[in-house]
Amino acid sequence: MEQQDNANGSLDGGGGGGGGGGGAGEVVTPAAVRDGIAFLRRRLCGTPPGAANLHCSSPLLPEQDRNFRHLQQLMAESVEHGYNNSVLLLGPRGCGKSMILEQVLAHLELQFKDRVSPVRLNGLLHADDRCALKEIAKQLCMDHHLVFSKTASFDENLKFLITMLKECALSHKTVIFVLDEFDLFAQRAKQRLLYNLLDAMQSNLTQAAVVGLSCRLDADQLLEKRVRSRFSNRKLLFLPLSFEDVFLLLHHVLMLPVDGSFMHGAYARYFNENTVKFLKQENMVELIRQFTALDLSPRRVVDLVFRALCNLDRAQGVLSFANFKAASNSLQRQPKLEALQNASVLELYLLVSMKRLEGKEQETNFNAIYKEYEHLQEAHRTSDHYSRQVSLRAFEHLLERELIVFYDGRGRGNTSEFRAVELLISNHELQEGLKSNSVCPVTLQQWFLHEAFK
Ligand SMILES: Nc1ncnc2c1ncn2[C@@H]1O[C@H](COP(=O)(O)OP(=O)(O)OP(=O)(O)O)[C@@H](O)[C@H]1O
Ligand SMILES: [Mg+2]
Numbered sequence: 001m002e003q004q005d006n007a008n009g010s011l012d013g014g015g016g017g018g019g020g021g022g023g024a025g026e027v028v029t030p031a032a033v034r035d036g037i038a039f040l041r042r043r044l045c046g047t048p049p050g051a052a053n054l055h056c057s058s059p060l061l062p063e064q065d066r067n068f069r070h071l072q073q074l075m076a077e078s079v080e081h082g083y084n085n086s087v088l089l090l091g092p093r094g095c096g097k098s099m100i101l102e103q104v105l106a107h108l109e110l111q112f113k114d115r116v117s118p119v120r121l122n123g124l125l126h127a128d129d130r131c132a133l134k135e136i137a138k139q140l141c142m143d144h145h146l147v148f149s150k151t152a153s154f155d156e157n158l159k160f161l162i163t164m165l166k167e168c169a170l171s172h173k174t175v176i177f178v179l180d181e182f183d184l185f186a187q188r189a190k191q192r193l194l195y196n197l198l199d200a201m202q203s204n205l206t207q208a209a210v211v212g213l214s215c216r217l218d219a220d221q222l223l224e225k226r227v228r229s230r231f232s233n234r235k236l237l238f239l240p241l242s243f244e245d246v247f248l249l250l251h252h253v254l255m256l257p258v259d260g261s262f263m264h265g266a267y268a269r270y271f272n273e274n275t276v277k278f279l280k281q282e283n284m285v286e287l288i289r290q291f292t293a294l295d296l297s298p299r300r301v302v303d304l305v306f307r308a309l310c311n312l313d314r315a316q317g318v319l320s321f322a323n324f325k326a327a328s329n330s331l332q333r334q335p336k337l338e339a340l341q342n343a344s345v346l347e348l349y350l351l352v353s354m355k356r357l358e359g360k361e362q363e364t365n366f367n368a369i370y371k372e373y374e375h376l377q378e379a380h381r382t383s384d385h386y387s388r389q390v391s392l393r394a395f396e397h398l399l400e401r402e403l404i405v406f407y408d409g410r411g412r413g414n415t416s417e418f419r420a421v422e423l424l425i426s427n428h429e430l431q432e433g434l435k436s437n438s439v440c441p442v443t444l445q446q447w448f449l450h451e452a453f454k
Pocket of ligand 1: 043044045058059060061064091092093094095096097098099100214215249252253298299300302
């Protein structure tokens, strides 16, 4: 559908080599914006595997590039010289292991046409060795236009695999086994699949490679001795990004091509200039710092960019800080804060009373909390005075919303007024919640800030 959009985009006639001198009004046309967004989305969604889609992918980061070259060289050796290699790609989730592997496979497809036959398995999907071997047989049959037998046993499939490996070697074709979630294959009893694959690769009559991907850095330690001795012990590590790399990635994924491959050249230049400028803004740097504080994986950064792109104002045609702010808010949902935003005044009073009791290291059951609440009411004579019965209802509502919980961890009973409870929100969350709740009285915020927690 996006390709169709692209084809229609030629209506506005913006040539690839157009100059960047035009004003924003001239270069920001609906077709240019639509094609720009479509191009970036395609790139951000992770281009589908295959050589035909290589042009869409953005440049790799330095560390990724090193791993790409290393893997490319290993696999090329396997195809060109018939070496039987095995390698593990290890790194945390979302750091680009699958992306690099798919790019390597796509390059091999270009470089050695029809001499590579990838077989893809996933430890999550192929839950036991029997079903994994069946999947291997199925994929090999599909690739070589053979009829697949659904009823074949494990031994028959194994025999077929070994015969196929020999046949492929005779026709100088390398079978590349991709084992995603490799650690799950290694945790199976006897590691039959891994053993049989690696054992078959010991013979010089076969031509194959095994690439394992795992987010467990100790995945190789899970291998049995007989399997490890057949494994070549090569590992490529994928590390989380540095903060500078995050910005490099943002630049890479957000640049529209200006080499003529994108038809609206003038718009691409205008868009890129604006992106470079706003990525330097201080508030943008701070937003990215906060967003990546816990997780610096490229996948998370790419998710943020994708959402920001969805928020782009098509009339302006360029990204802005507001787009990223909205994207970051929608990705970083804070359920506790949202619950506090919608809490009633009485619920807020009870929470603050409870926080004060915790600060004084006193017991926190409903009776004590209500006493503290009454004490505050008497001292300051506010209009927010509620009866004990109503307060008990509000207290139960807080339990339901899991802002507080019984200390002993048991369910609710008739004696809930006497059982100790604990807060499930931090000081900071409560403070933010009070600030963001539209009905929270100023006095309550002041009690919270000044009396209990110094
Ligand atoms: N240089 C880059 N340019 C564009 N996108 C990138 C880049 N590096 C990483 N990404 C994006 O980051 C994501 C990485 O996801 P990928 O599936 O490769 O991670 P993974 O390491 O295999 O994770 P998992 O362990 O969960 O399988 C992809 O969506 C990819 O498009
Ligand atoms: Mg992956």
